[in-house]
Amino acid sequence: MEEIVTAEEAARYLKVHPKTLQRWCREGKIPALRLGNRYRLRLSDLRPADASAVDAPVSADRSAPAPAPAGGRRARIIAVANQKGGVGKTTTAQALGAALADRGDRVLLVDLDPQASLTASLGLRPDELEQTIATLIARFLDGDEPMDPAAVIVPLDDRLALVPSNIHLSAAEVTLPNQVRREYVLGEILAPIVDAYDWIFIDCPPSLSLLTINALTCADSCLVPVVPEPLVTVGVGLLFQTVARVRRTRLNPGLSVAGVILTKVDARPTLTRGVIDDLRATLGGRVPILGEVRGSIRVQEASASGIPLTRYRPAADVARAYREIAEALDAACRSG
Numbered sequence: 001m002e003e004i005v006t007a008e009e010a011a012r013y014l015k016v017h018p019k020t021l022q023r024w025c026r027e028g029k030i031p032a033l034r035l036g037n038r039y040r041l042r043l044s045d046l047r048p049a050d051a052s053a054v055d056a057p058v059s060a061d062r063s064a065p066a067p068a069p070a071g072g073r074r075a076r077i078i079a080v081a082n083q084k085g086g087v088g089k090t091t092t093a094q095a096l097g098a099a100l101a102d103r104g105d106r107v108l109l110v111d112l113d114p115q116a117s118l119t120a121s122l123g124l125r126p127d128e129l130e131q132t133i134a135t136l137i138a139r140f141l142d143g144d145e146p147m148d149p150a151a152v153i154v155p156l157d158d159r160l161a162l163v164p165s166n167i168h169l170s171a172a173e174v175t176l177p178n179q180v181r182r183e184y185v186l187g188e189i190l191a192p193i194v195d196a197y198d199w200i201f202i203d204c205p206p207s208l209s210l211l212t213i214n215a216l217t218c219a220d221s222c223l224v225p226v227v228p229e230p231l232v233t234v235g236v237g238l239l240f241q242t243v244a245r246v247r248r249t250r251l252n253p254g255l256s257v258a259g260v261i262l263t264k265v266d267a268r269p270t271l272t273r274g275v276i277d278d279l280r281a282t283l284g285g286r287v288p289i290l291g292e293v294r295g296s297i298r299v300q301e302a303s304a305s306g307i308p309l310t311r312y313r314p315a316a317d318v319a320r321a322y323r324e325i326a327e328a329l330d331a332a333c334r335s336g
């Protein structure tokens with residue numbers, strides 16, 4: 001006799017969030033019987049290939065039963081993270097995203113900071129937005145039907161788009177800790193759109209909170225902007241410990257560190273060079289330094305104008321530096 005399981009049991013079996021499994025059922029990605037508003041599945045329909053995903057609890061849809069749409073290639077998801085504020089995470093996410101979009105890639109920027117600097121730096125008024133990443137998270141946690149992330153995405157041009165944020169995201173820091181599979185929520189939300197982009201950059205908040213852990217859990221790699229100042233190696237060490245923990249606890253065993261980016265580099269060489277040498281020693285050749293961005297007034301000017309840095313003054317040194325880092329990141333992702 002055929003063994004029939006509930007959607008919850010099937011979700012546990014495939015190690016995906018129950019809502020992801022419900023979505024697969026709804027979208028016909030997996031055969032299911034509908035009983036009222038509940039689904040039942042045949043155990044034999046959870047193919048052995050899917051069961052192999054049991055040991056690979058990365059992002060849910062990477063283990064989805066349905067293949068990616070024809071011609072679709074999953075986005076490389078990059079978490080731009082450092083628990084220290086003011087080190088250039090937002091600037092880096094925005095500048096690299098625009099640089100890669102200008103090369104012809106499809107790029108989604110995700111503002112995961114309640115302070116919404118990325119949203120504001122792209123000319124939007126965070127406090128006036130009704131639909132943001134906070135809405136997606138709240139609807140994922142509360143609603144029966146997860147919301148289509150496309151409804152929240154703000155297209156900036158035909159290659160570059162933004163999932164904006166605002167202060168309501170701070171509520172997620174309170175509600176998330178009580179949820180099932182709380183570290184996987186962002187990955188589950190982004191899963192339906194990962195085939196629509198070549199890159200997704202997640203601009204993390206300045207903390208190692210559950211929001212940052214969510215970004216690290218769904219990312220392929222993280223990118224770490226660092227201002228070369230005395231004691232910087234301590235903070236970077238803490239972040240790398242977090243990355244190691246995310247791998248070790250199997251939240252995301254495949255997470256890599258794509259590299260460090262030196263930002264706001266001071267033109268006065270002696271002190272800075274000493275710090276950079278210390279940092280290189282700490283990284284020990286395992287993590288590359290992808291590039292250096294000098295301190296420049298152009299960064300704040302671009303941010304105030306609402307135009308991405310690499311487009312504001314394309315010939316400026318900082319814009320060139322970010323374009324080179326975009327190439328280095330692309331090369332690192334291709335080889336790794």
Ligand SMILES: Nc1ncnc2c1ncn2[C@@H]1O[C@H](COP(=O)(O)OP(=O)(O)O)[C@@H](O)[C@H]1O
Nearest residue numbers: 085086087088089090091264294295296299300
């Ligand atoms: N290379 C740079 N030169 C000068 N100012 C910079 C540079 N990078 C970032 N900034 C400025 O530093 C501040 C913090 O940068 P931001 O990217 O918001 O950092 P984070 O997201 O890590 O908090 C912003 O005012 C930004 O304009």
Ligand SMILES: [Mg+2]
Nearest residue numbers: 089090113117
């Ligand atoms: Mg920021």
